[in-house]
Amino acid sequence: MKSVLITGASRSIGLETAKQLSKKGLFVYLGSRNIEKGNSIVKELYDNGFNNIKAIEIDVTNLDTIVDAKNIVEREQGKLDILINNAGISKGFPESVLTTSIKDIQEVFDTNYFGIIRVTQTFMELLKKSENPRISNITSGLGSLNLHSDPNWKYYNVKLASYVPSKALVNAYTILLAYELKDLPFKVNAIDPGYTATDFNHHSGPGTVESAASFIVKHTLTDENAPTGKFFSNDIEDKSEVSPW
Template identity: 80%
Template structure:
């Protein structure tokens, strides 16, 4: 049985991914900053027939929390097959390049960028023990420099200094990480679930969490011939051929 860890999984897309992976026969660590909330979610999932799910406390902005989670997985499973870096925040709005404070920008980067690096580095040795390790970094089309440079793009006028720069940095990190792991059986990709109706955006998006989770899992549960170091978007046709920067 393969084992997956999803950060920020106690609600929205992360929760839906947990459900879908459970149905596919994987063991899923449901990552949550608040362990009590995570356990409550797992209890409800169990009541609805979902199995092989365990809540694990992980705050990606706190190294001690990340390392504690890593020790749990190491002691219980000995390896990790799938890491989905899903935890993210949008930050306070508006986010002007002219006057958004450094503190506000750093706060978003701590979760969306540095948090991903912290978790990835902590779990890398456990992933190396898998026969087919997968790392999926959940990004956004808003982090694409290619799209944000196109005045004809439908979201061109949505500029958010903290959020889009953190996701652009995440895309660049994904490319670098994939390159450095290219001689191992890793597949490392940046995956955009699309503009999805969640608590994250006050349910303003047109997409569903079911569609978003299905798209992410499609590009995570891949075979040895699948690409690595790519950008996939649920909003953009043929996004695998588009540079994420």
């Protein structure tokens, strides 16, 4: 049975992704900063017919919790097949580059960018033990420099001083990581689930968590011929195409 760790999986898209992967027969580690909350969610999932899901405490800004989570997965599975770096935060809208504090920007970067690096580096040993390891970095179209430079883009006016550059960094890290792992059977991609109605945006997005999670699953459970180091967005018309960076 393949195993997957999803960070930030106690609600919204992360939780729905955990549910869909469980239904596909994977063993899911549901990453949660609060283990009591995570355990409560898993109990509810089991009561509703889900299997092969375990809550695991992991705060992507706290290396100790990441190492502890790695040790649990190693003890129980011996390896990790899939890592989905889903945890992320935003300071909301509007967020001016002229007035947003360095402290706020650093806080967002610590979760959205440095958090991915911490988790990926810590779990790399276990991922390399998998026959077909996958790393999916959950990003946003707001991290695309090409789109942000196009006045005709529908989200052109959504300029956020911390969130936008944090996701641009996630995209850049994905390219670099895929390059370093190109001679191994890894597939490393940046996946934008699209503008989805979640607590993250006060349910303002037009997309559903089911569609968002399905898109993540599609570009994560890939075969050996799938691309690596690419950016896929659920917001573009042809969802099989690589999105503009």
